[in-house]
Amino acid sequence: MxxxxxxxxxxxxxxxxxxxxxxxxxxxxxxxxxADGMTFAGFFAAYLTYKAVxxxxxxxxxxxxxxxxxxxxxxxLISSATFHKAGKALSNQNNSNxxxxxxxxxxxxxxFLGFQIFEYFxxxxxxxxxxxxxxxxxLTGFHGLHVTLGTLMILIISWQVRPxxxxxxxxxxxxxxxxxxxxxxVDGIWVILFLILYLL
Amino acid sequence: MTISIxxxxxxxxxxxxxxxxxxxxxxxxxxxxxxxxxxxxxLFYLVGGTLASAIRIELASPMSDFMPRDVYNQVLTLHxxxxxxxxxxxxxxxxxGNYLIPFYVGARDMAFxxxxxxxxWLIPPSGLMLIASYFIDGAAQAGWTAYPPLSITTPxxxxxxxxxxxxxxxxxxIFGGINFIATILKLRRPGLKLMQLPMYCWAMLGTSILVxxxxxxxxxxxxxxxxxxxxxxxFFNPVLGGNxxxxxxxxxxYSHPAVYIMVLPAFGLVSEILPIHCRKPLFGYTTMxxxxxxxxxLGLVVWAHHMxxxxxxxxxxxxxxIATAFIAVPTGIKFFNWVATMWGGRISINSAxxxxxxxxxxxxxxxxTGVALAQVPFDIHVHDTYFVVxxxxxxxxxxxxxxxxxxxxxxxxxxxxxLLNEKLGIIHFAITFIGFNLCFAPQxxxxxxxxxxxxxxxDPQFQFVNQISTLGALLMAISTIPFLxxxxxxxxxxxxxxxxPWNALTPEWLTSSPPPIENWEGEAPLVExxxxxxxxxxx
Ligand SMILES: [Cu+2]
Numbered sequence: 033m034x035x036x037x038x039x040x041x042x043x044x045x046x047x048x049x050x051x052x053x054x055x056x057x058x059x060x061x062x063x064x065x066x067a068d069g070m071t072f073a074g075f076f077a078a079y080l081t082y083k084a085v086x087x088x089x090x091x092x093x094x095x096x097x098x099x100x101x102x103x104x105x106x107x108x109l110i111s112s113a114t115f116h117k118a119g120k121a122l123s124n125q126n127n128s129n130x131x132x133x134x135x136x137x138x139x140x141x142x143x144f145l146g147f148q149i150f151e152y153f154x155x156x157x158x159x160x161x162x163x164x165x166x167x168x169x170x171l172t173g174f175h176g177l178h179v180t181l182g183t184l185m186i187l188i189i190s191w192q193v194r195p196x197x198x199x200x201x202x203x204x205x206x207x208x209x210x211x212x213x214x215x216x217x218v219d220g221i222w223v224i225l226f227l228i229l230y231l232l
Numbered sequence: 233m234t235i236s237i238x239x240x241x242x243x244x245x246x247x248x249x250x251x252x253x254x255x256x257x258x259x260x261x262x263x264x265x266x267x268x269x270x271x272x273x274x275l276f277y278l279v280g281g282t283l284a285s286a287i288r289i290e291l292a293s294p295m296s297d298f299m300p301r302d303v304y305n306q307v308l309t310l311h312x313x314x315x316x317x318x319x320x321x322x323x324x325x326x327x328x329g330n331y332l333i334p335f336y337v338g339a340r341d342m343a344f345x346x347x348x349x350x351x352x353w354l355i356p357p358s359g360l361m362l363i364a365s366y367f368i369d370g371a372a373q374a375g376w377t378a379y380p381p382l383s384i385t386t387p388x389x390x391x392x393x394x395x396x397x398x399x400x401x402x403x404x405x406i407f408g409g410i411n412f413i414a415t416i417l418k419l420r421r422p423g424l425k426l427m428q429l430p431m432y433c434w435a436m437l438g439t440s441i442l443v444x445x446x447x448x449x450x451x452x453x454x455x456x457x458x459x460x461x462x463x464x465x466x467f468f469n470p471v472l473g474g475n476x477x478x479x480x481x482x483x484x485x486y487s488h489p490a491v492y493i494m495v496l497p498a499f500g501l502v503s504e505i506l507p508i509h510c511r512k513p514l515f516g517y518t519t520m521x522x523x524x525x526x527x528x529x530l531g532l533v534v535w536a537h538h539m540x541x542x543x544x545x546x547x548x549x550x551x552x553x554i555a556t557a558f559i560a561v562p563t564g565i566k567f568f569n570w571v572a573t574m575w576g577g578r579i580s581i582n583s584a585x586x587x588x589x590x591x592x593x594x595x596x597x598x599x600x601t602g603v604a605l606a607q608v609p610f611d612i613h614v615h616d617t618y619f620v621v622x623x624x625x626x627x628x629x630x631x632x633x634x635x636x637x638x639x640x641x642x643x644x645x646x647x648x649x650x651l652l653n654e655k656l657g658i659i660h661f662a663i664t665f666i667g668f669n670l671c672f673a674p675q676x677x678x679x680x681x682x683x684x685x686x687x688x689x690x691d692p693q694f695q696f697v698n699q700i701s702t703l704g705a706l707l708m709a710i711s712t713i714p715f716l717x718x719x720x721x722x723x724x725x726x727x728x729x730x731x732x733p734w735n736a737l738t739p740e741w742l743t744s745s746p747p748p749i750e751n752w753e754g755e756a757p758l759v760e761x762x763x764x765x766x767x768x769x770x771x
Contacts, residue, residue: 056418074449
């Protein structure tokens, strides 16, 4: 195959991928998120089993306050919406607007993490105090790791979506779509976590 | 036109090393990666096999005289871990999956070639790390199941390295699974329908679904376990208020499906090999597909049959016994399909078919003891005895490993362009089959009479039967020699195989041997009837 032919094919293929949003890369990502979700499912199952069969020993402290996690839930839900705005803006070829919405989303992520750390410092129990304390930190910590990773990725794509010569354009939306999907996933997990850990 | 892979990779591929050097490179070619998996897995098989021989030599006498007890524990932990995570899982999935699936779906490579290479290259370092742990401060001693509190109280460094290594191998397995699902469902050649795919694709689809759903749970569990070991948390530590049974539930939620991760691909491979060498279509294609998917669903809801002695409540015992017994139905369907495929066929007796037949015989036996073990009263009696050891070796060795050898004899001509020597192959089969049955059949008796597993010492009354078993194990070790000789002399100066030595219809045979870089010179062939043997083929 000559190099001219190859580059022709490359163009043709890129066009096909951008025309067809549901390409196999998104499919692969969804599969990965299902796997990731199963890790959380394992943690949740462990937590619920503990709750059912392992009573809190006398004198052990495990109390959670609702205000911070409620604010955090609202923050993440709004951030899902702002991310969606960023995607909309990009497909309308408005890169600077998209960049703005991405940075706002990242800010929400950072504030979420800030609140989370603040909560950690103000809880009346530590990691090794009792079974529920350990499970609480493991679950929220693992989720926080996901938020951290997501925020970093949002910052990276917000750089790549810049109007002058960024890699991500309305013809190459995949990186943005992938991170968006991941971000919605992380938000969804938080909602489940909030229900099970704080409200149940 | 065919769906081509990302052109970027295509260009990169031309820059990659040629010749044998490419097997040591970060190659993106699915055929190279497949062979990397196979050779790497086989090297670990030799290590795990050496450890198995050491175990059997120790058990030739009732006292622990060949090695100290703690070394025995390390050896048996390493043996189990290596054989499962570094030999069978990577080979039946990674090796044959990577080599064959792109051919079967008519693609030029896997969906994510780079992820594929990453998945392979996670394996050698984690395997070496695991083996190295033995020389650092002693390897893990808690068996491949790493049950707490044992895994928390035994020396820490070995156990932590074990966890790290299994986490990496699990990651590799998940990446592989994602890749297979995407390749099979999304990269099919236009015009190729799902129900026209060769059976191995269905087996790999089912396996990969299990991998994606269950492996992450193991990963999460092991992360919690490592917290218990290094951070002094008490998830699974009863002394700190933790719950060991939760570990067992989570562990077996992965590790029962892990059996199918090892054996479903083997089912698929046998379903490819039998029709070709019997010159008959695969019997009951549709029932085969449904029984694979049935096993996938059932396989996810039977895990607690490993825990009948863990204080499981009666309703749980009832549910898991019934669910487990149900698995015998789809598995039985497959067994009868294979027999019916061979029935009345023009069977050519060669090494590939011999190993496949060996698989069918061993697997039926292992399946029957499996159904027996699902029954609570029986299971409680033989739990943690050699009966269990015998049962699962009939499944994973008599099943999966026999199929691996069968597949090597079958696809070696495709990958190398040379035929393997049939005489040496038949010798290899004979010694393996006799050695295997001599080694493991007597262990049923040992277990029924109460010999516990995982202990270096035993009651002297069991010595004679143990020695028979050891003799069998040594035969199995010896059987590797004709195989290795065969592979080396055949690569050096074996008979030329030609493109299609078995007159097969599946797509991997419709190209040169070995195949060119992107699998076909021209367009990928559309194979609508992969098993159309014994009929006049109209093209
Ligand atoms: Cu099982």
